[in-house]
Each structure stands twice: as C-alpha cells, then as structure tokens.
Amino acid sequence: MDGTNDVLRLLLSTLTQLVQGFGYTLAIFGLTLIFSIPLGLLICKGRMSKIPVISLACRLYISVLRGTPLMLQLLLVYFGPYYVFRVSLGNDYRFIATIIAFSLNYAAYFAEIFRGGIQSMSKGQYEAATVLGFSKSQTYFKIILPQVVKRVLPSVSNEIITLVKDTSLAQVLSVAEMFTKASAAASKQVSVMPFIVAGLFYYAMNLLIEFILNRVEKSMSYYS
Amino acid sequence: MSDANNDIVLEIKDVHKSFDKLEVLKGISMDVKRGEVVAVIGPSGGGKSTLLRCATTLEKVDNGKIVIGGDVLCDGGKYCDKATEKEIRSKFGLVFQNFNLFPHFSVRRNVTEALIHVHKKSKDEANIICDELLLKMDLVEKADAYPCNLSGGQQQRVSIARALATNPEIIFFDEPTSALDPELTKGVLTVIKELAREKMTMVIVTHEMAFARDVADRIVFMDGGVIVEEGPAYELVTNPQQERTKAFLAGY
Numbered sequence: 001m002d003g004t005n006d007v008l009r010l011l012l013s014t015l016t017q018l019v020q021g022f023g024y025t026l027a028i029f030g031l032t033l034i035f036s037i038p039l040g041l042l043i044c045k046g047r048m049s050k051i052p053v054i055s056l057a058c059r060l061y062i063s064v065l066r067g068t069p070l071m072l073q074l075l076l077v078y079f080g081p082y083y084v085f086r087v088s089l090g091n092d093y094r095f096i097a098t099i100i101a102f103s104l105n106y107a108a109y110f111a112e113i114f115r116g117g118i119q120s121m122s123k124g125q126y127e128a129a130t131v132l133g134f135s136k137s138q139t140y141f142k143i144i145l146p147q148v149v150k151r152v153l154p155s156v157s158n159e160i161i162t163l164v165k166d167t168s169l170a171q172v173l174s175v176a177e178m179f180t181k182a183s184a185a186a187s188k189q190v191s192v193m194p195f196i197v198a199g200l201f202y203y204a205m206n207l208l209i210e211f212i213l214n215r216v217e218k219s220m221s222y223y224s
Numbered sequence: 225m226s227d228a229n230n231d232i233v234l235e236i237k238d239v240h241k242s243f244d245k246l247e248v249l250k251g252i253s254m255d256v257k258r259g260e261v262v263a264v265i266g267p268s269g270g271g272k273s274t275l276l277r278c279a280t281t282l283e284k285v286d287n288g289k290i291v292i293g294g295d296v297l298c299d300g301g302k303y304c305d306k307a308t309e310k311e312i313r314s315k316f317g318l319v320f321q322n323f324n325l326f327p328h329f330s331v332r333r334n335v336t337e338a339l340i341h342v343h344k345k346s347k348d349e350a351n352i353i354c355d356e357l358l359l360k361m362d363l364v365e366k367a368d369a370y371p372c373n374l375s376g377g378q379q380q381r382v383s384i385a386r387a388l389a390t391n392p393e394i395i396f397f398d399e400p401t402s403a404l405d406p407e408l409t410k411g412v413l414t415v416i417k418e419l420a421r422e423k424m425t426m427v428i429v430t431h432e433m434a435f436a437r438d439v440a441d442r443i444v445f446m447d448g449g450v451i452v453e454e455g456p457a458y459e460l461v462t463n464p465q466q467e468r469t470k471a472f473l474a475g476y
C-alpha cells in the first residue's frame with residue numbers, strides 16, 4: 001500500500017515540475033517561430049539580392065548557422081557579451097539568449113526553404129501578373145507568396161517538429177524548460193521515469209502539431 | 225496626333241534587340257491597324273516570341289520605337305516613365321503558349337482579379353464582365369473550377385478571357401495552341417476566329433498555317449530577326465514571293 005502511494009506521490013511531483021518547465025518549452029517554441037520566420041524571409045530576400053555584398057553576407061550567415069552546432073551557438077550568444085564586452089546581463093538573459101540563438105539558427109534553415117520555394121515558381125507567373133498590370137507588391141503577395149506557402153509547407157513542418165525537440169537544448173543555459181526539469185528530477189530520484197514522462201510530453205505536443213499541419217496542408221490542396 | 229495615327233493601334237519601328245552578342249531582332253517595323261488581325265509566322269528561333277515580348281514590356285528593346293494605343297513605350301531605345309508603362313499595360317492583353325493561369329485562383333478569380341485590383345472595378349461589375357466572357361468562351365459551368373481541373377484547351381480559353389477582361393485595344397497571342405493536343409486546338413481557334421469577326425485587333429504568332437490564312441488579314445513572315453515578307457494572308461500563303469518564304473511554307 002505504502003509503496004504504491006510513494007510511486008504516485010513521486011509521479012505527481014514529477015508531473016508538477018515538468019508542467020512548470022513546459023511553459024518555458026512552449027515559450028521558446030512560440031517565440032522562436034515568431035521571430036525566425038520573418039527573419040528567415042528577410043535573409044532569403046538578401047540571399048537572392050542582386051547586390052553581391054548582401055547576397056554574399058546572407059550566404060555566409062546561412063552557411064555558418066547551419067554548419068555549427070546549435071548548442072555552441074547558444075553558449076556563444078549567452079557568454080559572448082561577457083567575454084567580449086565584460087558586461088554581465090543578469091539572470092533573465094539566459095532566456096533571452098536562448099530565444100536569440102534559436103531564432104538566428106532557425107532563420108537560416110527557413111531562409112533556405114523559402115528560397116527553394118520562391119525559385120521553384122515559374123517565370124510565367126511573374127510575367128502573367130506583370131502584363132495584367134499588377135504592381136510588384138501585388139504580384140508578390142497575391143500571386144507568388146500564397147503558392148510558395150503551399151510549396152514550402154512540408155519542409156517548414158519538418159523544421160517545426162524538430163524545433164519542439166530542439167527546445168531541450170536550452171538546458172545548457174540552465175533555462176528552466178521541461179528537459180532541464182526532467183534531468184533534475186531524474187538525478188534526484190535516481191530514475192529514468194521523469195525522462196519517459198518528458199518524452200511523452202514532447203511526443204504529445206508533436207502529435208498535436210502534426211494534426212494541425214495536416215489540416216493546414218489539406219486546406220491548401222484544392223489546387224495543384 | 226493626326227487622325228490617321230488614331231487608327232494605328234500598334235506601331236513598331238526599326239526595333240533592335242540582342243541577348244548578349246546574339247542579335248535576335250535586326251530592325252523590325254510593322255503597324256497594326258484597329259480591327260486588323262496579323263499573323264506572324266516563321267521558323268523556330270526567328271525572333272517571333274521576342275518581338276511579342278518586346279511589345280508587351282516583358283523584354284526591353286535596345287533601339288527603336290514602340291507605340292501602343294497612342295502611348296509611346298519607347299523611342300530610340302529610351303523607355304517611358306512608370307505611369308505611362310502602367311497605362312500601356314492596360315491597353316493590351318497577352319495570351320501565353322503555356323497559359324500561365326494562376327493555379328491558386330478559381331477560373332472566376334483568374335478573370336476578375338486584375339479588374340478589381342488593377343482597374344478598380346467593383347466585385348459586381350467584374351463578375352458581370354466575367355460571366356459574359358465565360359459564356360463566350362463556352363466555360364460558364366467552369367467559373368468555380370480551378371485550372372488544374374481543366375483541359376489544356378479550357379485553360380487556354382480561360383487565359384483568353386483573362387486577357388479580354390480589361391477590354392484591351394489589342395491582344396497578342398504567342399502560339400496559343402502549340403501546347404495543346406490536336407483535338408483541343410479547335411475550341412481555341414474557334415474562339416479566336418470569333419474575336420476576329422468582332423474586329424478585335426490581334427497579333428497572333430502561330431504555326432497553324434491554314435488558320436493564319438483563313439483568319440488573318442495580313443501575314444508577316446519572320447526569319448533570322450528580320451521580316452522577310454508580308455502581305456495579305458491568302459496571297460502570301462498561296463503565292464509567296466521570297467525564296468525563304470516558299471521554302472518555309474513548303475514544309476506545311
């Protein structure tokens with residue numbers, strides 16, 4: 001009797017801790033998407049720019065951010081200001097640094113996905129819009145972008161699902177997100193149970209995301 | 225402007241165009257009068273598409289003059305300002321070989337989008353124009369369909385409706401039936417014939433010799449970036465004067 005009670009109590013306290021951490025996980029996830037998608041679009045524009053300096057700079061940016069570990073980027077963004085400028089940015093900066101590093105990193109991936117989508121559009125779409133008198137911005141927002149969204153959705157979905165799992169990397173900056181909490185609970189309890197529960201949380205979140213993305217994809221399948 | 229000029233919808237004068245070192249148009253001149261149907265024929269690579277693309281602002285000429293509906297697009301290779309260019313774009317329509325319909329828009333939206341957002345017509349006005357055109361194109365029941373669910377012939381008729389919607393003074397066609405299976409070309413050609421009967425001013429690049437002969441008032445034969453021969457359609461096809469024209473027509 002006492003034994004089952006202990007297990008239940010342990011499970012409950014683990015759950016409470018993970019739920020507390022899950023708030024941070026959601027925040028990292030949401031804020032990263034909000035910042036990295038527009039930034040990715042901007043970098044994609046720059047990458048396709050006719051001005052060599054801009055295009056080259058964006059290429060370098062994409063290459064470096066995709067070519068180095070996200071964990072390393074997290075550490076650099078967090079410790080960089082201290083080692084370079086000798087400024088201490090306080091405890092809140094852990095979370096801010098996490099959002100900055102994630103957004104910069106994911107923007108690089110999104111930029112390349114968007115570029116693929118935009119470049120897959122046929123010249124004929126632009127030309128048809130031009131001769132009909134559409135302005136450049138009308139052409140972009142009415143004709144090109146909606147079609148690009150449909151084309152890039154599968155790749156963007158991939159990144160979104162990866163991001164859910166990548167949020168656990170914030171552990172290196174001791175941000176109190178779910179994985180940090182799970183690790184702490186696991187070592188305290190000397191048990192893998194917290195990791196398993198955390199795994200279920202991540203999986204449930206991705207199931208929900210998959211469901212939503214499938215719905216979105218379906219809503220755009222009225223044309224091909 | 226003199227009255228005589230008012231009857232000329234398209235004026236092309238000594239147009240030159242090169243891609244890098246390759247001179248594709250070597251001094252092309254032609255006038256198209258209001259209500260006239262001109263067919264442009266000639267072997268592949270002769271510059272027919274390039275000429276059409278220059279006239280429709282999709283390519284820039286290096287030298288020469290283009291006037292559409294009284295507005296000067298370029299003169300001596302110098303181009304007009306943006307406002308004039310926009311004005312000119314409302315005066316012509318272009319039908320592409322491969323349609324270039326907007327796949328994410330329904331047939332109705334393909335036809336009405338420019339009316340509403342470029343020509344600032346109300347939705348109701350645009351829909352009335354659209355319904356009329358779809359009736360003419362024999363596409364009434366397809367108004368809510370998407371291009372991907374239409375046959376090539378139907379798609380091309382939608383693109384003709386789209387080009388006609390803004391009531392242009394002249395329509396350019398670049399091989400409107402070349403991307404179609406033979407059995408689908410008929411519907412498209414019938415529609416163009418009907419437009420010719422209504423005195424729509426048209427310039428049609430085509431490889432359909434019988435069609436050019438029967439529908440066009442005038443045929444222009446282009447080869448190697450120059451106009452080799454031009455004349456009344458029937459005469460040019462049945463009794464060409466130039467050797468190159470004869471050789472080309474012998475292939476049909």
Ligand SMILES: Nc1ncnc2c1ncn2[C@@H]1O[C@H](COP(=O)(O)OP(=O)(O)OP(=O)(O)O)[C@@H](O)[C@H]1O
Pocket residue numbers: 243246248266267268269270271272273274275
């Ligand atoms: N954007 C371009 N860049 C370089 N060369 C081009 C370009 N467009 C056309 N050309 C060249 O210009 C020449 C004329 O091409 P154009 O498409 O005008 O011929 P056409 O008479 O329409 O031929 P077809 O009957 O095959 O359609 C060709 O040699 C072609 O390779």
Ligand SMILES: [Mg+2]
Pocket residue numbers: 272273274398
């Ligand atoms: Mg051509």
